[in-house]
Amino acid sequence: MQAIKSIVIVVFSLLTSVVLLAQDAAVQPENVFTSNGKLGVVVAVLVTILAGIIFYLVSLDKKISQLEKKK
């Protein structure tokens, strides 16, 4: 009886620690977006804006090139 009790306690405590670990992993998946105070999110936004502006410039460049060819 005593042995079963201690096994249950050990297994249970192992489980809680597993649960806690899992929670830890779920709340704080350390990647480039969540580390450093979620700075990565701002970087992603900035890069998106930059990509948009560059796309706009490239298409403008192409349009002007077409006009130049028509001459």
Added chain:
Amino acid sequence: MQKNWWKALCILLLLYTCSYGFFVEVPNPPGVPLKQTIRNLFFHVPMWIGMMVFFSVSVYYSIRYLRHLQPADDIRATEFARTGIVFGVLGLLTGMIWAHFQWGKAWSGDVKQNGAAIAVLMYFAYFVLKGSVQDEEKQARISAVFNVFAFFMLFPTIWILPRLSESLHPGGMGSEGNPGLNPRDTTASMRMVMYPAFLGWTLLGVWISTLRVRVRLLSVQS
């Protein structure tokens, strides 16, 4: 495609600047309260580097115009000056944001701030002058001469005068560095982002200017 390699370089350098520029380690020496804002080195300072490059290109074409009187050179000088003003105004605005949080006031009458504002105003005068002369050839000649004058006023106002008195910017009397940078604030790893940032933002402005020049040349031909 072969002559467009620098546009690809511009895109690459800017993407690198705008991503790695936030992750590179910055120094935090005691007594220098810049903290993370030193990253503005990758965004605020390149505006001024770009402005100086565009105004230099502009004065080159103005002198070429005065020598050969080709209208295309006047167009090039005008459009590079225009991009220079845009970058200069952006430099002033970003500097004011930075100053608001770093020095407590957006405009504290710092010699460098005043000098930069005067420099930008001189180039506004260039466009006022252009707009006030109807005759095209006269306009091109007078504005080209004014551009040479403005260019030789530009460097005293942003490089020489700020050195002669105390300034909040680096490089004033009794502080280290030159009017653009303080070597104590930067590290070797930061310079690995800073120089690409200078080149990337400048190339972006060159790209925009050449687009404007091409449109102007097209409208002149048709």
